[in-house]
Amino acid sequence: MTRADTPALDVQDLRYAYPDGTQALHGISLRVEPGEKVALIGPNGSGKSTFLLNLNGIFRSTGGSVRVFGETLDDRTLGSIRAKVGLLFSNPDDQLFSPTVLEDVSYGPLHMGLPRDEVLARARDALAAVGMQEFEARAPHHLSLGQKKRVAIATVLSMGTPLIALDEPTANLDPRSRRELIELLDRLRLTVIVATHDLALVADSLPRTVVLDGGRVIADRPSVDVLNDADLLFAHGLEPLSLHGHPHA
Ligand SMILES: Nc1ncnc2c1ncn2[C@@H]1O[C@H](COP(=O)(O)OP(=O)(O)O)[C@@H](O)[C@H]1O
Numbered sequence: 001m002t003r004a005d006t007p008a009l010d011v012q013d014l015r016y017a018y019p020d021g022t023q024a025l026h027g028i029s030l031r032v033e034p035g036e037k038v039a040l041i042g043p044n045g046s047g048k049s050t051f052l053l054n055l056n057g058i059f060r061s062t063g064g065s066v067r068v069f070g071e072t073l074d075d076r077t078l079g080s081i082r083a084k085v086g087l088l089f090s091n092p093d094d095q096l097f098s099p100t101v102l103e104d105v106s107y108g109p110l111h112m113g114l115p116r117d118e119v120l121a122r123a124r125d126a127l128a129a130v131g132m133q134e135f136e137a138r139a140p141h142h143l144s145l146g147q148k149k150r151v152a153i154a155t156v157l158s159m160g161t162p163l164i165a166l167d168e169p170t171a172n173l174d175p176r177s178r179r180e181l182i183e184l185l186d187r188l189r190l191t192v193i194v195a196t197h198d199l200a201l202v203a204d205s206l207p208r209t210v211v212l213d214g215g216r217v218i219a220d221r222p223s224v225d226v227l228n229d230a231d232l233l234f235a236h237g238l239e240p241l242s243l244h245g246h247p248h249a
Pocket residue numbers: 018019020022023024042043044045046047048049050051
């Protein structure tokens with residue numbers, strides 16, 4: 001295989017069961033090329049979050065494989081895979097734990113062993129990218145939800161990973177915060193996977209859509225096809241955008 005053929009992500013028959021025995025993923029296969037922006041949609045409980053948490057080894061699969069830029073996730077490669085896959089949790093409070101915004105955004109590069117000035121440069125670049133540079137001395141837990149989400153994204157960007165996976169990035173944001181976040185996503189020149197219920201975001205920014213239900217891939221098609229397939233959407237707990245009067249539908 002030549003280097004140009006190496007996918008950003010190559011997941012084969014991924015299975016995952018929670019410790020209580022709940023089988024959340026029933027054999028997911030998905031290949032994503034470098035630079036692709038992919039939506040992961042599906043009803044609550046379909047396995048979107050579980051899937052994303054398997055991509056950088058926070059959860060360890062009970063079957064199948066995850067390859068990131070040609071490297072297979074296992075005990076030996078965990079550190080290296082985490083330098084390739086950045087993960088935004090759906091709840092920013094799960095991602096922010098330091099006394100200040102700057103410390104939170106510095107945490108990743110610091111623990112990658114980068115020199116202090118490089119850490120600071122990366123942290124400040126990431127804060128600038130999300131428009132939060134004025135907030136570096138603030139306490140993350142005192143920020144608004146939209147600001148927390150932006151800082152949480154900065155903690156991912158500061159790692160410099162070529163692939164980022166975002167779990168419900170626009171959930172509960174007001175319209176302006178949501179628009180700013182979408183513009184930020186549009187600017188990213190990375191491989192991006194977004195789990196979301198925000199089908200307008202999918203229509204505008206994510207050309208390919210994977211539909212999950214019951215821990216299985218139901219469809220994997222151009223977003224425009226999926227979004228116009230009302231039967232498919234209704235069958236999996238979703239609704240066509242036209243019902244919300246969205247102009248792009
Ligand atoms: N900590 C947990 N323990 C047991 N089952 C869980 C846990 N978290 C999620 N699940 C189950 O795993 C399945 C997939 O959940 P999840 O990945 O959170 O779905 P989604 O993100 O699409 O809403 C669901 O059946 C859910 O109930």
